[in-house]
Amino acid sequence: MSIHVILLLLLMVSMGIFIIQYLLYKKVKIDAAYVVGFCLYFDMFGYFYKLAMPGNALFLLIAVPLIPVVIAWFSKDRKAREILSDGGIWLWFIVLLYGIVSLAWTTYGSAGLSKEAILIIHAIIPGIYAYILYKKYGKFSWKTLALFGLIFALVHLLLGEYSPEYPGRLSLPGSNPILNARMSLITITVCLWRREIPLYIRIITITAATVSALATQSRGPIVAFVIANLIVLVFFIYKRYKHGEFKHLSKYVVISIFILLAGVITASQYSREIDQWVGGSRFGVFFDRAELQGDNNFIGRLDLQRKAIDKWTDHPFFGGGLGSVTPPIARDFPHNVVLEIASEMGVVGLLLWSFAYLYSIWVSRRNGLLLALLFQTLGTALISGDFGFNFEYVLISIVALALIPNNKRVGEESHAQGIISNYKF
Structure with missing residues (x-):
């Protein structure tokens, strides 16, 4: 171990001791959004860590937020321990437990345990951390999360690279452009x-994040983003119309028409440049069916999905075991989380997983933002995702369980310190 690594470790330990003293002395109320932002945009922090320190940075996801979480857990106020009685949390634990049990009949040398560990480190543990902190302090700022996203988008645009592995697609060094697009x-x-x-x-954040997402040329996340937000928008308009509030939506209609006209006029002015850019990018498949049918990426994923369906047909009830269709070979997974779960954990695993996810959907049914995020993150997992590294929908599911108060889940009115979305259904 080099001297500079030792000095950096000593500095980190000293910072940890100082933070503990500060939190205890000042009785600081930690915003749970800091934990979610740190874990959601971890690729950025991992990139900076690797510039100075050797080894895998993944342990930081557990270590960095641990101090305030432990303080919150052992405080006199026991609200943080509500997590032990939350049915939604236990549903996700049952899914993970069944995944571990299914390793008993999976193929030799599968990556099942490692991908479940990735899901736990990226989603379950951070989600639990955020749950504990919110129940203790009652603070979650979406503004803070948006600022994390702005910083991530700027870092991605300024420090990203076009690697030979992903030609023409901007990504942080050592990262994946699809993951970068999902975050933005x-x-x-x-x-x-x-x-x-x-x-x-x-405005600034949306602009930077849009440029960041388009620079990755990742098609699946963009499709999921558009569909999810349109679904929630239509649902929002329908609910307002049903309650006789359509007259209040006139201003949104005017704004939408203005934005649409401005977009059409701008696009017409640069139509030639846009055509050239789309034609030379991966987005051409959206406008040319022949190009889509000849796309090697699309054809390869269909073949992997057929193999997953065959595995599910052979083992319909309990599945082939976690990792049975995802051996430790790069990208050799179905790119559809439902097919992957069905083929590896069968109908039993798919039902357990569905109960856990749908429970969070039901809890969030009156919250426009949480619904949009849950639909969007699951959509990316259905189009180009996997059980391990597509962790966002699990993290947001657990965060939703924390943010929506328990009495709201059974139909009682509650404002819960303002965390219910402005676009409340």
């Missing part, structure tokens, strides 16, 4: 649905 698109959704975020921050 989540940022856009947060800014679209949270009105209390200052307008200038929303």
Whole structure:
């Protein structure tokens, strides 16, 4: 171990001791959004860590937020321990437990345990951390999360690279352009649905995140983003119309028409440049069916999905075991989380997983932002995702369980310190 690594470790330990003393002395109320932002945009922090320190940075996801979480857990106020009685949390634990049990009949040398560990480190543990902190302090700022997203988008645009592995697609060094696109698109959704975020921050963040997402040329996350937000928007308009509030939507209609006209006029002015850019990018498949049918990426994924369906047909009830269709070979997974779960954990695993996810959907049914995020993150997992590294929908599912108060889940009115979305259904 080199001297500079030792000095950095000593500095980190000293900082940890100082933070503990500060939190205890000042009785600081930690915003749970800091934990979610740190874990959601961890690729950025991991990149900076690797510039100075050797080894895998993944342990930081557990270590960095641990101090305030432990303080919150052992405090006199026991609200943080509500997590032990939350049915939604236990549903996700049952899914993970069944995944571990299924390793008993999976193929030799599968990556099942490692991908479940990745899901736990990226989603379950951070989600639990955020749950404990919110129940203790009652603080979650979407503005803070949006600022994390803005910083991520700027870092991605300024320090990203076009690697030989992903030609023409901007990504952080050592990262994946699809993951970078997913993060920036989540940022856009947060800014679209949270009105209390200052307008200038929303405009700057949406602009930077949009450029960041398009620079990755990742098609699946963009499709999921558009479909999810349209679904929630239509549902929002329908609910307002049903309650006789359509007259209050006139201003949104005017704004939407203005934005649409401005977009059409701008696009017409640069139509030639746009055509050239789309034709030379991966987005050409959206406008040319022949190009889509000849796309090697599309054809390869269909073949992997057929193999997953065959595995499910052979083992319909309990599946082939976690990792049975995802051996430790790069990208050799179905790119559809439902097919992957069905083929590896069968109908039993798929039902357990569905109960856990749908429970969070039901809890969030009156919250426009949470619904949009849950639909969007699951959509990316259905189009180009996997059980391990597509962790966002699990993290947001657990965060939703924390943010929506328990009495709201059974139909009682509650304002819960203002965390219910401005676009409340």
